[in-house]
Amino acid sequence: MELSLQIVQSKLCMSVYHPILQFFRALIHPEYSAVTDVYVLMFLADTVDFIIIVFGFWAFGKHSAAADITSSLSEDQVPEAFLVMVLIQFGTMVIDRALYLRKTVLGKLVFQVILVLGIHFWMFFILPTVTERRFNQNLVAQLWYFVKCVYFGLSAYQIRSGYPTRVLGNFLTKSYNYLNLFLFQGFRLVPFLTELRAVMDWVWTDTTLSLSSWICVEDVYAHCFVLKCWRESEKRYPQPRGQKKKRVVKYGMGGLIVLLLICIVWFPLLFMSLIKSVAGVVNRPLDVSVTITLGGFQPIFTMSAQQNQLKDLTEEEFISFTSSYSYTPNALQFLEAYGHEDVTVAELQGSSNSLWTISPPSRQYLTDCLFVDRVIRDVFPCFIRAPSDSNTKPIEQLYTGVSIYVHSASQSEQTEIIVFGLQLFVFSDKVSPPSLGFLAGYGIMGLYASVVLVIGKFVREFFSGISHSIMFEELPCVDRILKLCTDIFLVRETGELELEEELYAKLIFLYRSPETLMGKWVPGRGNGENGC
Template sequence: MFLYYLLAQFFSYFFSCVSRSAVENTVAKAFYVVKCLYLLVSAWQIRNGYPQLCIGNLLTHAYGLANMVCFKVFMAVPFLFELRTAIDWTWTDTSMPLFVFFHMENFFAVIYNLKCARTFEQSYPVPRGVPKGAIVKYMMGLPMILLIVFLVWCPLLAFSLLNRIGAISIPDKVRLTVQLEGYPPIYEIESQGSELRAMYPDELKYLTDTMSKRYFPFPNGTDSMKRSRDCVSFIKEYSTNDVLVVSFRPESEVPWGISEESMSALIEQLSGNSSINFIVTAEISRPYDSTKKEATKHTAHWSQEIAPNTTLRTQWINMLQNPGAGQTVSMAEAFPSYLLVPSEGAVVVPSPIVDAIQLNQDNYQRPLNASDRDWFDTLKFSLVNSTLGNVWVVQAQHPSQFTSVYFNASKITYGVHRDRTYVQTIAFVDKAFPSFFAKYLQGGVIAMYISLVIVIGRLIRGLFTNSPTDVMITEIPNPDFLLKICLDIYLVREAKDFFLEQDLFAKLIFLFRSPATLIQWTRYKAKRD
């Protein structure tokens, strides 16, 4: 009968698959093996007869090392002990309430582990008064030392190798959008393909050499040299493949799509006293990630108010009213020449480079009230007529007070107006990490150390330190008597003698509540001749 059922299971599981062969069906093969083992145990029980009294379970019938390891694994699996105990209480006749039943199972687990430990000590006795050998000390102590040192060193190691590990994921698209708040973008362009290139080695060397020499001996020469060293250290973390030179065509790729009514509303708003913001948005897209099922995007926004009753507003109004008249509007501090693309999150400016540009310029005293964006490029806008409509043209200009720290953009090689230059920025791109690792690094080294101390530190401390009162239980020399009481409780429960079940459990509770009696009953008895 067993063989017949086995063949039926075989054909059922392996030939019911229509989309793939039986050899490739891992789930069906695993289920088939489990079913075979289950049927073998059932056949053995049918042949030998079901016992009237069943004490304990399969793992606790012996007290060897293998049983102890398997039982500890069983106890370590989350919710397995609780589920098994709840099932036993539900379908077993007992006089114990549910939580008392849990206490009983917990007592048995502790006592069983003690019995296994004492059995192991008897099987492999250690002579008293003999120091531990060098092999034992180095096999156990050295890995522990290395593990603790590694855990303490891990956050620093992660941050020191932050840009040397991970996968290279250079952006394949960069989009730049400029708009007046509340109105259609005036300039939209997407850079990709040949307009995105890695920085040449000589360019990276020039930038490194320039920043290494960018300091002044006095005043505050120490701070100036520190900023220079920090900037050089930052640049050296990136190879030429990690530094992306992004070039945007000066002409917007789409005509300005604004209606006549919206144009009138914009001019009216610029003529009045209401606030209006000038917004520049950069969106950097990495290649498609098959694990995340999407392409990672990083964005950044820079906004500045066009103050009312200023010459700048008048220039905007004149240009909007007379497109194609050759007028230009300059927006100072509009777009950065250097960007930092992190592994996750928004695009930012590279602080070490910014500090070296702003604070290490020789022969220039930066005003105390200077803007944080005084190193940004100025964007010059002009509105020209075309066959498709009005098109905005943008040209970038580096700030004149900072010298030798910018790269000049190349001129365009198409169209009629070849005197125009690309709008250029340089992006330092961090390597991409798995999502869980990126979130772990996101909080910084301090947050990593705090999580390490709180989580892993407490876990390790809990393995090696216990309450002094725990010694009364963990160092019981002879747990046989306690184990016999537990087995007797299981026995009388199967025999449905519930009065005796409660009496034996009360006896077990009394022993744990009375240390003196517990010591008396768990010590080894002296053998009489």
């Protein structure tokens, strides 16, 4: 009885285990499969998820619903939720690239299972607990999950079909037209993307080439692809000889370049002017403190104004104030840069909030210099300007001084300071918005040094040094060089590493000898044709 029960349990286990084993065996070692390559689509899906994380990271944290990634980074603060999500997403993209280059279906299957289980557990159990919001109420998380499901579907299709046996070049270099050219150039402009791809390809691909040689082949192939696209465009849109360029081309291309260069040159001045006048934020003072000193003595007057003692000018009061300087051009020119919301009136009391203690010798010396019970006029300006990046300054165009009265009490070392007419008008400069504060903080000279001069250096490299590269930039036909690069990729994928080394040596020899390159590897040189 026990033996028959064990047999039944064994058959039951085998009936469950055997189909699962057959399923995974068929995935890893299929009898036949239509090999396909959907890595590009998977990479695009991961890129979309990466963008969703960057611009919607607030949806993956508890207290970051109102956070702004731009302001957080400008304050040198990296949110933990954003950092973890970005690193995990970037790590999965790197692992996916490694599995694609190694063509490991088993590794891709294991990675797929781990990723599916981990993401579903995180999305439906951990994330709602962290954010205190249900999954169906988190729109950004739903969008991210939808794109990730598209990625899962593409990955499953890749596993079912198997990896391609040959990975040759970049997917953007399969056709020679303007679209592929501009997309390929944009791909190469992304910082560190080309370098990271080249290093990862070298690490996870069997080859005899060193890293520098590998990068050299990639650079030659990219350069020849760009030349091939331009030569094909010349065939499709030929330019008759002896015909001047059309105005549409001259003003369309040249006019845009001129406009762009002018904007770069004057960018700091325009930016700093418009950022405060158009998008500037009013920066009203919260506290106005006044301290008056004479020479090297202790402060003779100290007073501050806060809250109710700080009043804003209305528009009517500002217009009336401006009209009082209608015959003073310098004052009107200064007042044009400010509005009524930029002026704050500080009402300070005439008496100092502290007594001026002075030693007898110092008091005697000061008495001889100032004559006690004397009025000192125009010691402090009534109109001051509060710049956003420096200390307050008196406004010379509106200068009106504050007078003080010094009275020494008899038989005492204490002196009372009385100030007449201490009403301060504070003109506050507008400040840049928080989102642009990191750029406006450089100032005009800083922007010229860090932006204009750097861009000018790159532009100068584009307009100079062309004569040194004519022999490579103006090749009439690059078909044979492209074929040589493709042959290097092909023999590498088939495992003919010795032949790969020989073909690379031939490529280097051609570029070392321009005469050989032009004589044998560029057809049509002798008959005046381009040979393509």
